[in-house]
Each structure stands twice: as C-alpha cells, then as structure tokens.
Amino acid sequence: MARNQERLTFPPLGQPGDPLLEVRDLHTSFRTTRGTVQAVDGVSLSVASGRTLGVVGESGSGKTVLSRSIMGLLPPRDVVRSGTVEFAGHDLTTLPPEQLRQVWGAELSMIFQDPMTALNPVKRIGVQITESIRLHQGLSKKDAMASAVALLHQVGIPSPEDRVRWYPFQLSGGMRQRVMIAIALACSPRLVMADEPTTGLDVTIQAQILDLLSSLQKERNMAMILVTHDLGVVANRADEIAVMYAGRIVERAPTKKLFANTHMPYTRALMDSIPRLSDPSGTRLTAIGGRPPDLINPPAGCRFAPRCSYAQDKCHQSEPPLRSTGEPGDHLFACWYPLSGSATVPVTLKEPPSAGSPTPSNPATPPKDPS
Amino acid sequence: MLKYLGKRFFQLVVVAFVISVLVFLLVRILPGSPAQVILGSSYTKEAAAQLNAQLGLNHSLIIQYWDWILNIFHGNFGQSYINNETVAHELATGAPIDLELIILSQIVAFAVSIPLALTTSRRPNRWFDNVSTTGTFGMLALPPFVIAPIMVAIFAVNLKWFPATGEVPFTQAPLTNLHDFILPSLAITAGSIAVYYRLLRSDLIATLQEDFITMARSKGLSNRTIMLRHAFRPSTFSLMAAAGINIGGLLAGTFIVEYLFAIPGLGYTLVVAVNQRDYLVVQGITLVVALAYVVLQFIIDFLFTVVDPRVIRE
Numbered sequence: 001m002a003r004n005q006e007r008l009t010f011p012p013l014g015q016p017g018d019p020l021l022e023v024r025d026l027h028t029s030f031r032t033t034r035g036t037v038q039a040v041d042g043v044s045l046s047v048a049s050g051r052t053l054g055v056v057g058e059s060g061s062g063k064t065v066l067s068r069s070i071m072g073l074l075p076p077r078d079v080v081r082s083g084t085v086e087f088a089g090h091d092l093t094t095l096p097p098e099q100l101r102q103v104w105g106a107e108l109s110m111i112f113q114d115p116m117t118a119l120n121p122v123k124r125i126g127v128q129i130t131e132s133i134r135l136h137q138g139l140s141k142k143d144a145m146a147s148a149v150a151l152l153h154q155v156g157i158p159s160p161e162d163r164v165r166w167y168p169f170q171l172s173g174g175m176r177q178r179v180m181i182a183i184a185l186a187c188s189p190r191l192v193m194a195d196e197p198t199t200g201l202d203v204t205i206q207a208q209i210l211d212l213l214s215s216l217q218k219e220r221n222m223a224m225i226l227v228t229h230d231l232g233v234v235a236n237r238a239d240e241i242a243v244m245y246a247g248r249i250v251e252r253a254p255t256k257k258l259f260a261n262t263h264m265p266y267t268r269a270l271m272d273s274i275p276r277l278s279d280p281s282g283t284r285l286t287a288i289g290g291r292p293p294d295l296i297n298p299p300a301g302c303r304f305a306p307r308c309s310y311a312q313d314k315c316h317q318s319e320p321p322l323r324s325t326g327e328p329g330d331h332l333f334a335c336w337y338p339l340s341g342s343a344t345v346p347v348t349l350k351e352p353p354s355a356g357s358p359t360p361s362n363p364a365t366p367p368k369d370p371s
Numbered sequence: 372m373l374k375y376l377g378k379r380f381f382q383l384v385v386v387a388f389v390i391s392v393l394v395f396l397l398v399r400i401l402p403g404s405p406a407q408v409i410l411g412s413s414y415t416k417e418a419a420a421q422l423n424a425q426l427g428l429n430h431s432l433i434i435q436y437w438d439w440i441l442n443i444f445h446g447n448f449g450q451s452y453i454n455n456e457t458v459a460h461e462l463a464t465g466a467p468i469d470l471e472l473i474i475l476s477q478i479v480a481f482a483v484s485i486p487l488a489l490t491t492s493r494r495p496n497r498w499f500d501n502v503s504t505t506g507t508f509g510m511l512a513l514p515p516f517v518i519a520p521i522m523v524a525i526f527a528v529n530l531k532w533f534p535a536t537g538e539v540p541f542t543q544a545p546l547t548n549l550h551d552f553i554l555p556s557l558a559i560t561a562g563s564i565a566v567y568y569r570l571l572r573s574d575l576i577a578t579l580q581e582d583f584i585t586m587a588r589s590k591g592l593s594n595r596t597i598m599l600r601h602a603f604r605p606s607t608f609s610l611m612a613a614a615g616i617n618i619g620g621l622l623a624g625t626f627i628v629e630y631l632f633a634i635p636g637l638g639y640t641l642v643v644a645v646n647q648r649d650y651l652v653v654q655g656i657t658l659v660v661a662l663a664y665v666v667l668q669f670i671i672d673f674l675f676t677v678v679d680p681r682v683i684r685e
Contacts, residue, residue, distance in 0.1 A: 105591035117582040132590040
C-alpha cells in the first residue's frame, strides 16, 4: 500500500518552449476477432511547454487512439502498446496505475469530443468539476466549489454560482463544451489533450471555443495537443502540425512551413478539401477518393498509395520512411515523390536511407520512377 | 417535480378505482356461489335466497359495490363468513408476515447482488464473473419450493440451527422472530438475487463503455470512486423497475413458502379464502395487495426522478 501511495514529483513548470512531452516510437494495437488492428504504428512526436501540436487526419487515421494511448487511457485488456511516453520527467508507459492517476487530471488532462456523452448525465456540473480539484489539490468541499465557480466564470458561463447546480442536459452544446474545458483545466495541467473539441458544435461556436482554449492556454502556459480532422481548425492555432494517415505520421512540420511547402500528397489533399471563402460560390470541394485502408491488413508500400493520384510503382512496393527535408526547423515527411509547395522552387532532398535517390518532383508532372 | 409526481398520483387514484371494480367483479365470476359453500348439503333455493338477503347479495352489483367501498372508507372490510373473523383482522395478522418476508429477502438480495455486480462488471467474462453468472443462473432455475425443502433438510432437520416451521410474532420476541424468518426469507431471496444481479451487471457493463466513464478515469479518479459515484447510479434503472415488479409479485405471492414453513401470511390466507368462496376476504386482501402494488410503483417512479433528473423533463 505504501508503494502505491508514493507521490510523484514533477519538475517546476518550465518556460514556454522547454521540452514537456516526448513520444518515441509508439505502437498501439487492438486484438479483435478479425485480427490485430494496428491503430498507431510507430509514432514519434514532441510537445514543448506552452506550445500547441495539431494532429490532423481523417476518421480512422488513429488520431483518437493516439491521444488516448499517450495518456494511457486505453483499457489494458486487448490493447498492446509499446514505445515510450516521456512526460515531465516520467515515462507514462511504465508508471503503475496508482501513480498514473496522479498525473491524469492534475498534470495531463483531456477534453473529449462529445460533451453530451462525456459529461455524466446524472451528476451536477459543479460536482463534476470539483471532484478532480478535491482529489488532486485536497481542497474542502466549499473551497473546491468556489474554485469551480471561478473556473466556470473563466470559461465564459454566465451566472456560474447558479449553474454549478445544473445538470448537463440543462445546458446547450457550446455551454457543455465550456464545462468540459473547465473540468480539464481545473487543476491547471501542463498539457491538455483536446480530441476534436469542436466537432459537435456550430461553426460560430467552434471559433469561440477554440479562441477560448487558446487564450486560457496562453494565460496558464499550458501545452496542448489539438486533435482534429479539420486542417482549417489548426491552421492558425497550432505551432506544429502532425498529419496522420493509417496510424502513422506522414508529415510533420511547423505550421507555416507545412502550409508553405507541403510535401506529402495526402496533406495537400487535406488542404484542398478545406472550403475557401475566396472560391466562387458553387465551387465543388475536392474530396479524397476511396477510404482509409484496413488496419488489419494494411497495403504494402505507402499506405496512401491506393488513393494517391501521384502514386508510382515504387509507392506500391516499398514503404517511404519518415525523413527530413534537411532544412532548418524540422520538416518531416514520408513520401517517395514529394510535392513541392511552389512549382518553380524544387525541394532539395536528402538521400533516403534505404532506397535510391528519388528526383524532386513537381505535382503537375510526376516523375518516372528512377529504379 | 411536483407536477410529475402529481400526474403520477392522479394515475394512481384512477388505477386504484379500476382495480377495486375488477376485484369486485372477478370474485363474482368465480364458479359456485357463497350460499352453496356455506349451506353445503343443506342447500335449498329458499335457504339460499334468505342467506343472500342476509349478506346483501340480493342487491344489484352496483349497490353491492357501493356498500363495499363505502364500508372500506370507514375501515370496515366486512367479515369472513367461514370463521367470522373480520377481514381487517385477517389483514392485520397476515400482512406483517408478508412484509417481514419481503423486507428480509430483499435486504439480502440487494446486499448480495449489488456488490457482486459491481465486482464482476469491471472484468466481464473472467473466471469470477463466469462463476457468479452461472451460479445465479442456477438460482434462477431453482424455484422456492425446491430450495425450501433442501434448506429445511440441511439447516433445520440435520443441523437444527433453525426451526422447520412456525414463527413467534415479532412483537413478542423480536430476535426469535428474526431467527424464525431466516430460512423462509432465504428461500425467496435466491430468485431476486439472480434477477437483480444479472440486470445490474449488464447495465453496468454498458455504462462502463460510456464516454463519461473514460472522462472520469482521465480525471484520475480511483476505480472505486468511478464504480460507486459515476457508474452505479445511471445503471440502476432496470434494477429499480425489476425490483418494483418483483416485490409487487411477492406481495401475497409467497404462498408456497408460507405453506411450507407454516407461516400464514396474506398469500396463504388468500388461497384458502378463494377455495372457500370467502368472497369478502378475497376482495379485501386482493384490494389491499393491489393498492400496495400501485403505491410501490409510485415509489419506484419517484426513485427514478431521484436517480435521473432528466426523467422529470421528459
């Protein structure tokens, strides 16, 4: 028992930019009756204090599993996980459950996608906020409630003194998501995982919620992993973006770089599917044909190849490694025939580790496979 | 809240009226008249007519019903013409036995099924869950009239821990009385345990899949807190509904156990009265039991609102 109650210690909160989370080669798979689903397949990423990482991918790309796997929230039964998750000096993959619970909610918390199902329908929202404050900060019922009222005020809920006694069903969707944010931020965590925090909301409310998150994040020097299927959501808010496809990161770069110089056709396809105000009305959005691959039997070669309009023979045969452009400021991508952001300036590529050197490509005229 | 309960209360009054009419009519439908039973071999048409006039059975059904109901409002349920006891007395001696059987058996049922379901639902289909589920399935398959003789043979006849039959009234010797009721209560409780356990277990397993449980885990709450504070309450709907029906069924429904243990509760008294066409006793007991059933459902409806505030809105 004594061992279980051992308190974890955390280093003092660093300056913005200090390393906070370092995920190395994370694999997560589910055993099902059909076979093993490799939902997260060798993902490495890092988030610095106070910064935002956007994780983008379509449904089924493994981004939700990734966020839950980083936290260690997946039920251990039927889930196999390997790799390391270094968070504020502790490897979350090796912490015993009792110690992991000291991290959850206190230093690392999560905002869920659907505030209707993620809030307990039969508990007053005040209690749902105070329970983690009381658990982690040991406040009395009264002090915790005062702190819950202050939190609700901060997330922009009017007359919070009364609302703490309300039930989730008495609140609108936007209000519920604000409550969820209040719960996630109750103990001032270092890192918050926001898993599609605005997917279920109106577009106008979406912007409000995202702006609220950004401003609270700045106030508290809190890091955030913003998981979304919508590149438009992270375009202005994330410092860095990781694009996921079929359980892998296929491109990762600082946001500006990613938009200025997209290398991976999948990322480009995601960008093309964002509606633009400058387009004349009636413009059809470009959709990505086909569906994400079956993660039980992923295709050989590049997993995006079957849907990629630039795919060559090599793409179907061998899998492109995640490699750097070699420019300053990490820009990683996994593609044999990368696009370049502008047709006139070809990207200089480093030799890929295993295969022969591919020629820089132009999206308009995909080059012939050299091998 | 008050509006919801007011609505339910109005329904309760309507149902009570309908029940009283049905009870009254059903007894008239039974083959054989009271006069036939009372007069037996000395039955003649004249004697029957005289007796019916004496009992008020010569009036129209509406007047008979009106007389009966009016008297009930004055606390007078009439009297048995078999043993001349008042029906009120039959109720007063029988009801405590039923109540005690129900209360004891249900306390045991909840005390066993709830912790068991909370334990097994966290790890469904593991060995402990399989043992419990199979065990309760067996309990469900064994009716009280099988369990009771087995328990009597073991605990009363061989071990002599409990009396095989009879009881001392609670007011005379509470402890002896409780002791006397242990075997009959256990004979009833097995079925309740099985039903409650299985319903609560499957509802808990469903609740544990919900997002708000993952959310509760992500706050760092302990498994115990999650089970008791987050998962249990939203999982009790089927349990409460089933408990309402089950307890309602046990009201005067424990005839077999009462008979086997020679503790004449309402169920026993009712069956005897039906066989003897003791119609005022039948009417009185059936009405009281039906009303108790309706009140019980009213209480369950109220509990729903306590457990889930959304019920009032819907």
